[in-house]
Amino acid sequence: MGYLQGFAVTLRKLLKGTETGRVVTTQYPDEKRPKPERFHGRHVLNRYEDGMEKCIGCELCAGVCPARCIYVRGADNPPDDPVSPGERFGYVYEINYLRCIHCDLCVEACPTEAITESKLFEFSFTNRSDAIYTKDELVVGDDGRPQKLPWEDWKPGDDEHTSAWVRATSPSGRADYEGQVAWSGELGYGIRSPERGQSEDDSVEADLDDDHSQHHHDDHDHPHDDHGGHH
Numbered sequence: 134m135g136y137l138q139g140f141a142v143t144l145r146k147l148l149k150g151t152e153t154g155r156v157v158t159t160q161y162p163d164e165k166r167p168k169p170e171r172f173h174g175r176h177v178l179n180r181y182e183d184g185m186e187k188c189i190g191c192e193l194c195a196g197v198c199p200a201r202c203i204y205v206r207g208a209d210n211p212p213d214d215p216v217s218p219g220e221r222f223g224y225v226y227e228i229n230y231l232r233c234i235h236c237d238l239c240v241e242a243c244p245t246e247a248i249t250e251s252k253l254f255e256f257s258f259t260n261r262s263d264a265i266y267t268k269d270e271l272v273v274g275d276d277g278r279p280q281k282l283p284w285e286d287w288k289p290g291d292d293e294h295t296s297a298w299v300r301a302t303s304p305s306g307r308a309d310y311e312g313q314v315a316w317s318g319e320l321g322y323g324i325r326s327p328e329r330g331q332s333e334d335d336s337v338e339a340d341l342d343d344d345h346s347q348h349h350h351d352d353h354d355h356p357h358d359d360h361g362g363h364h
């Protein structure tokens with residue numbers, strides 16, 4: 134199909150939609166569709182409920198990034214004033230958003246759930262250095278929420294479910310673990326609930342509720358209590 138034929142198809146659809154009131158084209162930015170729960174947007178660096186940073190400076194995220202847009206340097210934690218509960222912490226952390234393709238591989242690689250993504254994608258820059266987010270900009274604030282920078286256009290809900298993939302995945306793909314809470318708490322949110330809707334069986338959901346409440350009472354019963362373990 135040539136260019137003109139392609140445009141003709143578009144024109145016919147538009148005219149037909151105008152007649153019937155069923156226009157399929159969304160008029161961005163005046164009209165917006167809701168973002169999916171697992172939408173990949175601007176990253177955040179998370180903190181534990183006690184305020185410590187989750188990043189341990191291991192550089193796994195930088196190693197796995199296909200766009201080579203993460204730069205991390207780790208450093209030993211000061212014994213008297215540790216930044217993270219690990220031996221080391223992320224001393225330098227940068228993401229270059231001129232390169233990032235929001236594949237989320239960094240999120241999957243992170244052993245401590247330190248790096249996750251919000252739903253924010255509406256941000257632009259007037260210079261290249263603003264496109265390189267530093268640790269000071271990526272780390273969540275004292276309320277556990279992403280910092281809202283002057284050039285970012287946050288919408289309600291963009292800062293919710295920043296750990297969506299973690300809650301959606303059963304560890305190692307084993308069905309037995311579906312819905313099991315195997316992640317650590319987050320500043321401002323606590324221990325997030327597992328994502329629902331992966332099983333057709335209602336009784337499984339009831340079991341998961343029991344498992345979740347039991348987790349709060351006795352972490353030692355959990356099969357993955359060494360996973361990102363800092364509570």
Ligand code: SF4
Pocket residue numbers: 194197198199200201202203228232233234235236237238239240
């Ligand atoms: S989302 Fe993908 S491209 Fe972006 S920083 Fe993470 S690994 Fe790199």
Ligand code: SF4
Pocket residue numbers: 187188189190191192193194195205223242243244245246247248
């Ligand atoms: S964000 Fe995660 S994977 Fe990246 S350096 Fe920190 S702890 Fe390691």
